[in-house]
Amino acid sequence: MGDQSSMDNFETVKNALEKIESEMQGLRNANDDLRRTVQSLKENQQILPQGSASGGDEDGDKDNNMASKTRSDKFTKFLSLETYRKDVKRVPGVGDKLAEELKAAKYTEAIDLIEKFILLNGDKKKFIEWLDSNKGKVPMNADQKDEIYEAIEERITMCISK
Numbered sequence: 001m002g003d004q005s006s007m008d009n010f011e012t013v014k015n016a017l018e019k020i021e022s023e024m025q026g027l028r029n030a031n032d033d034l035r036r037t038v039q040s041l042k043e044n045q046q047i048l049p050q051g052s053a054s055g056g057d058e059d060g061d062k063d064n065n066m067a068s069k070t071r072s073d074k075f076t077k078f079l080s081l082e083t084y085r086k087d088v089k090r091v092p093g094v095g096d097k098l099a100e101e102l103k104a105a106k107y108t109e110a111i112d113l114i115e116k117f118i119l120l121n122g123d124k125k126k127f128i129e130w131l132d133s134n135k136g137k138v139p140m141n142a143d144q145k146d147e148i149y150e151a152i153e154e155r156i157t158m159c160i161s162k
Contacts, residue, residue, distance in 0.1 A: 035160040037118050078110075078151050086110050093147035101136035110155075117152045124149055 078092050089099040091110050107113060120126040128145050 031159070034118070034156070038122075038156045038160045078155065088113060091148055092151040093144045097138045098135055098140065101138050102134060104136070105134045107134065113148070114152055114156065117149075117156065122153065122156075 078090055086109060087099070088094055088102050088108055088110055089096065091113055094102065102108070102113075107116070116130060117127055120130060127149055131140070131145055131148065
């Protein structure tokens with residue numbers, strides 16, 4: 001009887017490990033697909049290297065130099081963290097109000113914006129238009145839109161250069 005229980009536990013653990021391995025392989029494949037897509041976009045010059053945006057805080061205000069510093073810090077953190085499954089609010093340029101609107105539109109994590117960027121082939125104009133259509137009544141200035149675009153673009157570029 002004890003042997004059967006041990007065998008059942010062994011099978012349960014074995015099945016769990018197989019499932020984890022399968023999910024890991026799926027993540028590896030998705031990462032490879034992302035790298036190929038970004039590389040293709042770069043080769044077609046649809047993604048061009050750009051510096052980080054300047055001016056304004058994450059809600060689009062240009063009140064003072066502290067706001068710019070905060071935004072730069074947020075931009076740097078976004079690039080240095082594994083941000084894919086992090087709250088959309090972690091994307092530079094996305095403040096509390098915009099995050100609420102994006103979440104209402106089912107864009108809850110940074111990866112959701114990254115995926116939209118890729119689906120739009122990294123086209124800045126299309127991405128900004130899409131952003132405008134999903135921001136609700138939240139005011140956004142050009143610097144804020146540029147910052148969101150550039151942060152995602154740079155994050156993708158970092159992924160393929162690893």
